[in-house]
Amino acid sequence: METEQKVRDLIIETLAKKELSKKQILDAVCARTNREISSKALNENIMNLLKEEKVEIVGYDFNIYEGKKRIQSIRSEGVVFSLVKRDIVNMNILMKKFGSDIPEDSLEACYQIKRAMNRKLQSMNDPNLNLNNVFNKTYLLVNSQDDTHRRKLTSKLAFVLSDEEGSDEMFKQMIDLIMS
Numbered sequence: 193m194e195t196e197q198k199v200r201d202l203i204i205e206t207l208a209k210k211e212l213s214k215k216q217i218l219d220a221v222c223a224r225t226n227r228e229i230s231s232k233a234l235n236e237n238i239m240n241l242l243k244e245e246k247v248e249i250v251g252y253d254f255n256i257y258e259g260k261k262r263i264q265s266i267r268s269e270g271v272v273f274s275l276v277k278r279d280i281v282n283m284n285i286l287m288k289k290f291g292s293d294i295p296e297d298s299l300e301a302c303y304q305i306k307r308a309m310n311r312k313l314q315s316m317n318d319p320n321l322n323l324n325n326v327f328n329k330t331y332l333l334v335n336s337q338d339d340t341h342r343r344k345l346t347s348k349l350a351f352v353l354s355d356e357e358g359s360d361e362m363f364k365q366m367i368d369l370i371m372s
Contacts, residue, residue, distance in 0.1 A: 199229060200237045204246065207275045213253040214238065215269035238273065248307065250274045278308060283350035291346070308353040312363045321367065329370050 199221060206212060206220045214234070221229050241247040251272040257263055286308075289301035309330075310323050334345045352363040 196233065196237065198225070199233055200241065203234075203237055203241065204275065207247060207273060211250055211272050211274040213256065213270055213272050215253075215256055217273065218269075235268075245276055245311075247273045248276050278353070278355040280351055280354040280356050283308070283354045284347065287346045287350045305353065312353065312360065315360065316364060316367070321371070326367060326370065333370055
């Protein structure tokens with residue numbers, strides 16, 4: 193089982209540098225261990241990390257099809273993973289990207305913010321709260337403010353979406369305010 197832990201640690205170390213596809217993770221782990229790692233062992237470790245919310249799926253790498261024009265199947269090797277980074281600093285960076293003039297950065301940040309918001313909403317266990325409704329109202333509230341208030345709101349939003357102590361309670365308060 194020491195090998196499984198080593199594979200797990202290597203996956204985390206590899207993803208700490210950048211987002212990678214399953215194929216790229218396998219190649220990196222094999223290179224670091226100087227031996228073959230079975231796809232089964234890699235899958236099991238990635239699935240455990242997904243369950244523990246240590247990693248998340250962030251995209252798909254179409255380069256695995258090597259120029260094929262007609263793609264008829266989804267290959268797991270193309271699934272792109274990233275470490276989950278939900279501390280206040282990373283959430284603040286995400287909020288800044290969300291307000292970016294670069295559409296790709298803003299769109300990716302939007303997806304990550306929605307995922308973080310969805311995770312918080314699920315923990316509240318309130319069937320009356322809809323992710324899109326909460327997100328849209330939050331977006332409208334933040335963007336209807338002058339620059340000073342917008343900065344303050346985005347900082348608070350970064351905190352409530354983080355995993356910092358006290359963030360869950362403040363998130364509930366924010367939802368009450370936004371939904372009223």
